[in-house]
Amino acid sequence: MKMLIDYRCSCGHVSEHYIERCTEDAPCLECGATAHRLISPVRCKLDHTFPGQASKWEKMHEREAKIDTSHRNW
Secondary structure, three states: OOEEEEEEEOOOOEEEEEEOOOOOEEEOOOOOOEEEEOOOOOOOOOOOOHHHHHHHHHHHHHHHHHHHHHHHOO
16 A cells, blocks of 8 residues: 655655655655655644534533423423
8 A cells, every 4th residue: 555655855855755665764856865754743623613512512402401391391
């Protein structure tokens, strides 16, 4: 399985290599110097309302349950 790996050389060039096997060093695509592998962060995005939406749903659910039980007493 091929992977896309980022490398940076001593001149500051950053390049991506689409390779079969991950290696620590690769030639820079711009200047030919030895480039070292960069550890790239995982890209993920949480919804800005992530914790708030769960508590909002819980409060709404409790409110509706109270309303439902108050109507049964009639």
